[in-house]
Amino acid sequence: MIECIDVAKRFGTTAVLAGLTARIEAGEIFAIIGPSGSGKSTLLRLIDLLDTPTEGAIRVGGADAHREPEQSLAVRRKMGMVFQKPAVFNTTVYENVAIGLRFRGEGMAAIREKVEDVLRMVGLAGYEERRARTLSGGEMQRVALARAMVIEPEVLLLDEPTANLDPVSVALIEDLIFRLNRDRGTTIVFSTHDMYQGQRLAHRVGVLMKGVFAQVGTPREVFTLPASREVARFVGVENVVDGVVAAGENGTSVIDAGGIRIRAHSPFGAGEAVSLCIRSEEIRIAATSGDTPGRNSLPGTVTSVVPRGPFSKVTVDCGVALSSILSWKAADGLGIGEGSRVVVSFAPESVHVVRRG
Amino acid sequence: MQRRTIFAVAAVMVAFLLICGCTGTTTDPTPVEKQQLRIATTTSLDDTKLLNHLSSIFEEQHNAEVLIISAGTGKALEYGQRGDVDVLMVHDRAREDTFLADGYGINRRVFAYNFFILVGPESDPAGIKGMTPEEAFSTIREKGMADENIVFVSRGDASGTHSKEQAIWKGAGFDYAKDIQGSGDWYIEAGTGMGATLTMANEKEAYTLSDIGTYLAYKGDLDLVTLVDEGDILLNVYCAMQINPEKYPDVNSELAKDWVNFMISDDTQKEIASFGVDKYGQPLFYAAQNDWAKIGVTEAEVSVPIA
Amino acid sequence: MYEIIEGIAEAARLIITLDPGVMSIAARSIIVSFTATVAATLISIPLGAAINFGTFRGRTSLINLIQTLYSLPTVIVGLLIFLLISRVGPFGFMRLLFTPTAMIIAQTVLVLPIMTGLTISALSGVDTVIRDTLHSLGATRLQFLANVMKEARFAILTAVAVGFGRAISEVGAAILVGGNIMASSFSGSTRTLTTAISLETSMGNIPQSIALGTILLAIALGVNLVITRMQHR
Numbered sequence A: 001m002i003e004c005i006d007v008a009k010r011f012g013t014t015a016v017l018a019g020l021t022a023r024i025e026a027g028e029i030f031a032i033i034g035p036s037g038s039g040k041s042t043l044l045r046l047i048d049l050l051d052t053p054t055e056g057a058i059r060v061g062g063a064d065a066h067r068e069p070e071q072s073l074a075v076r077r078k079m080g081m082v083f084q085k086p087a088v089f090n091t092t093v094y095e096n097v098a099i100g101l102r103f104r105g106e107g108m109a110a111i112r113e114k115v116e117d118v119l120r121m122v123g124l125a126g127y128e129e130r131r132a133r134t135l136s137g138g139e140m141q142r143v144a145l146a147r148a149m150v151i152e153p154e155v156l157l158l159d160e161p162t163a164n165l166d167p168v169s170v171a172l173i174e175d176l177i178f179r180l181n182r183d184r185g186t187t188i189v190f191s192t193h194d195m196y197q198g199q200r201l202a203h204r205v206g207v208l209m210k211g212v213f214a215q216v217g218t219p220r221e222v223f224t225l226p227a228s229r230e231v232a233r234f235v236g237v238e239n240v241v242d243g244v245v246a247a248g249e250n251g252t253s254v255i256d257a258g259g260i261r262i263r264a265h266s267p268f269g270a271g272e273a274v275s276l277c278i279r280s281e282e283i284r285i286a287a288t289s290g291d292t293p294g295r296n297s298l299p300g301t302v303t304s305v306v307p308r309g310p311f312s313k314v315t316v317d318c319g320v321a322l323s324s325i326l327s328w329k330a331a332d333g334l335g336i337g338e339g340s341r342v343v344v345s346f347a348p349e350s351v352h353v354v355r356r357g
Numbered sequence B: 001m002q003r004r005t006i007f008a009v010a011a012v013m014v015a016f017l018l019i020c021g022c023t024g025t026t027t028d029p030t031p032v033e034k035q036q037l038r039i040a041t042t043t044s045l046d047d048t049k050l051l052n053h054l055s056s057i058f059e060e061q062h063n064a065e066v067l068i069i070s071a072g073t074g075k076a077l078e079y080g081q082r083g084d085v086d087v088l089m090v091h092d093r094a095r096e097d098t099f100l101a102d103g104y105g106i107n108r109r110v111f112a113y114n115f116f117i118l119v120g121p122e123s124d125p126a127g128i129k130g131m132t133p134e135e136a137f138s139t140i141r142e143k144g145m146a147d148e149n150i151v152f153v154s155r156g157d158a159s160g161t162h163s164k165e166q167a168i169w170k171g172a173g174f175d176y177a178k179d180i181q182g183s184g185d186w187y188i189e190a191g192t193g194m195g196a197t198l199t200m201a202n203e204k205e206a207y208t209l210s211d212i213g214t215y216l217a218y219k220g221d222l223d224l225v226t227l228v229d230e231g232d233i234l235l236n237v238y239c240a241m242q243i244n245p246e247k248y249p250d251v252n253s254e255l256a257k258d259w260v261n262f263m264i265s266d267d268t269q270k271e272i273a274s275f276g277v278d279k280y281g282q283p284l285f286y287a288a289q290n291d292w293a294k295i296g297v298t299e300a301e302v303s304v305p306i307a
Numbered sequence C: 001m002y003e004i005i006e007g008i009a010e011a012a013r014l015i016i017t018l019d020p021g022v023m024s025i026a027a028r029s030i031i032v033s034f035t036a037t038v039a040a041t042l043i044s045i046p047l048g049a050a051i052n053f054g055t056f057r058g059r060t061s062l063i064n065l066i067q068t069l070y071s072l073p074t075v076i077v078g079l080l081i082f083l084l085i086s087r088v089g090p091f092g093f094m095r096l097l098f099t100p101t102a103m104i105i106a107q108t109v110l111v112l113p114i115m116t117g118l119t120i121s122a123l124s125g126v127d128t129v130i131r132d133t134l135h136s137l138g139a140t141r142l143q144f145l146a147n148v149m150k151e152a153r154f155a156i157l158t159a160v161a162v163g164f165g166r167a168i169s170e171v172g173a174a175i176l177v178g179g180n181i182m183a184s185s186f187s188g189s190t191r192t193l194t195t196a197i198s199l200e201t202s203m204g205n206i207p208q209s210i211a212l213g214t215i216l217l218a219i220a221l222g223v224n225l226v227i228t229r230m231q232h233r
Helices: A040-047 A069-076 A093-103 A108-121 A137-149 A167-184 A195-201 A219-224 A229-234 A328-334 B002-024 B043-047 B050-062 B073-082 B093-101 B133-146 B160-171 B176-180 B194-204 B212-221 B253-264 B266-274 B299-303 C002-016 C020-053 C059-071 C074-085 C100-124 C128-136 C141-151 C153-169 C172-178 C193-202 C206-231
Strands: A002-011 A014-024 A029-033 A055-060 A079-082 A155-159 A187-192 A204-209 A212-217 A239-249 A252-257 A260-265 A273-278 A284-286 A296-308 A311-317 A321-327 A341-346 A352-355 B035-041 B064-070 B087-090 B105-121 B152-154 B187-189 B207-211 B224-228 B235-243
Touching: A002 A040, A014 A040, A014 A212, A029 A040, A029 A167, A029 A195, A040 A055, A040 A155, A040 A187, A079 A137, A079 C128, A093 A108, A093 A137, A108 A137, A137 A155, A137 A167, A137 C128, A155 A167, A167 A187, A167 A195, A187 A195, A195 A204, A195 A219, A204 A219, A204 A229, A212 A219, A212 A229, A229 A239, A229 A273, A229 A352, A239 A260, A239 A321, A252 A273, A260 A296, A284 A321, A296 A321, A311 A328, A321 A328, B035 B043, B035 B050, B035 B073, B035 B253, B043 B050, B043 B064, B043 B194, B043 B212, B050 B064, B050 B253, B050 B266, B073 B087, B073 B093, B073 B160, B087 B093, B087 B253, B093 B105, B093 B235, B105 B133, B105 B194, B105 B212, B105 B253, B105 B266, B105 B299, B133 B152, B133 B160, B133 B224, B152 B194, B160 B176, B160 B207, B194 B207, B194 B212, B194 B224, B194 C193, B207 B212, B235 B253, B253 B266, C002 C206, C020 C059, C020 C100, C020 C141, C020 C153, C020 C193, C020 C206, C059 C100, C074 C100, C074 C172, C100 C153, C100 C172, C128 C141, C141 C153, C153 C193, C153 C206, C172 C193, C193 C206
Parallel strands: A029 A187, A029 A204, A079 A155, A155 A187, B035 B064, B035 B087, B152 B187, B152 B207
Antiparallel strands: A002 A014, A002 A055, A204 A212, A239 A252, A239 A273, A252 A260, A273 A352, A284 A341, A296 A311, A296 A341, A311 A321, B087 B235, B105 B207, B105 B224, B105 B235
16 A cells, blocks of 8 residues: 655755665554654655655555656545644634545535534534634544544554543544544554554554664564564563574574573574563563573572562663563562572573674 | 624724715715816915915816925925926025026916015014014024024925025025034024924024914914014015926926916906905915016016916 | 813814814825725735745745835835836826825835735744645645635734734825825825824924824724734634
């Protein structure tokens, strides 16, 4: 549905996007996540034809509107966009939502029906004559969403649509996005800095870093099998350890991480510089070495115990700093505090190895 | 709510406009396009309302509209030179001669005269009452330089009156640019018309040179009195002339000719001679018709109509 | 003091009895300035839109120039128009000098910079996200311009009101190109509230001045009231 081919965008001397290539399939929900300033908004604007790429091509439904300007109006009218800042015109809610239909020359009766329909869908039935600027942030954003939905676009683009909104509005809008995709098959592309939102809603996630997609995959792939240390850090893998493959064969490697030897499954051979990604949930802490064969067991000293909701995050220095998440009960049961000597263990399967650099 | 306020204000303004328009634009009689005559004139003719009086008579007789631009001789001559008006009515013989010689004006006719007077505060701090004009001026200057209460207000606007004032200074032996202008706080240049200058002189209890017509017209509002009114140099002769249609073919020369002839016609001369008598006790102007010798012009200038 | 009180009393009488002399001057002021404002609006709004949304070399310099012209002295405009329409000037053949039309032209030129400048401000003050939304909804160029102006409508109306206020309060241009003529017909005269006040005061006709001044003040205040109301939207 949407193809980005080697897209680059420079503002002056700053390159925001560089050599970005991706495909977004029709009918899917695609989330773009990435750190602030990574170019998420820029990419969405380029797709929506609000800006032109410095290099590369973007095709929507097969048509490259940047190259063929006569197509641009037709292509733009296939897409709807909702911006991060609620953008409502200084008029009534009805007028706001109706405007796209007016642009397309629809008749008054048709407009009335469609507008009332879509207002019902976003939960703003009866708001027609209210002045849009007097609504709350969440309500305004729903008006913006209604305005984009009412023109029945094939593609809906949303730039951080729930940023700065109250949780109720966030839930409402997420629900709408989900239903829109399910009931009408609308292709949805949204950017968010809340990776859990991306995980909740999207079929596929693209991690935008340094102007390119560092990884594109299902939420599970991205979160549990990050493609690089940067992606790992971004998706919240707490433990990223750098090392060099000491020996590797048959898919199993031994990695030397600053003197500590760790066993993991990886395709890399000796001498490769790698990063090891281990989720905190996969690391167990015991008072003594449980000596389960095959597991990595590293003795160390607890350097901090930090509460996190009903859990505690325990950081242990065992030559490298590793964190584990335990429930308070478990932590208390082990009787550990700062300075306790413990043994950290984790299975080789829990270690996700990526090439470094 | 706010929309209503805006409507209200707008409605009030429109209503106001209609009221003003209806009461102000009283009788605009003509479906027929009236001809317009543009006259540039001195303030002393206008401020006395003589021209208003005469122009309404003319307008009726000729079904025309007279537009009077009151400016002061200097400005009037300038307008004439640029062809922006059809008729000039001024009172500076020397500059009129130049204007005619340069071909900008034609058919000068003299229609009225009066005298200049030197007016000032009743207390007359400089003690000039009864002196000759030249003596009086010298005295004002001498005493004004010493006493800050003695002030002379000049028209300062290149008008006919201003020219006359300069002539008197010259007659008294002074170089205007060197000895008078900017020579001290005693000499003020107003840069305004006759009426406005009199008002200013009144305010400052100062001396000024005025034509008798304007002075009489304003006397009711002024505390200034006549101090010097005798002297040949005080003669003030008014003329009317057409702007030369050869230089400016667009001027309304027919109507201009009519106007000038109107000014020297017997009826108008009588009007001029009697203007202001009932109100002020004496005429503000004298008809030139019979006194041409006295005022030093040819008989043709006062009585021969333009062909 | 007595003169002032006497003047106010007489002025009230002139206004209440709708004295034709005073009323015709007031009407003329309103008509001249209103026409000038309308003319300037017709020019400045499209011009402002063109400059605001245009991309051309020297755009910023042009905007700076327009803002500098806000404080263009009225007499300078008067002088300029005078030189242009005087019989010896390039447009002398139109015989416009000393007519109300000349005053309308002068006032139009006078308020054009400020109205254009304020229109540009108004349009650029429309949030980028609004503009993006319009583009995103597939607006044609015309639909885009119309809707941005709709968004900026209050600021633009303020510009119009400011223009009218400036036009009706000025005296320098009106005197130079109008000549402050009091003729027998309404359309032949060129005396406005400002030029009349100037004349009557210098001649010492205080009641007339006060009457005219009161009307002018009322109009100016009325315009300002409209402006402040608009700005609160």
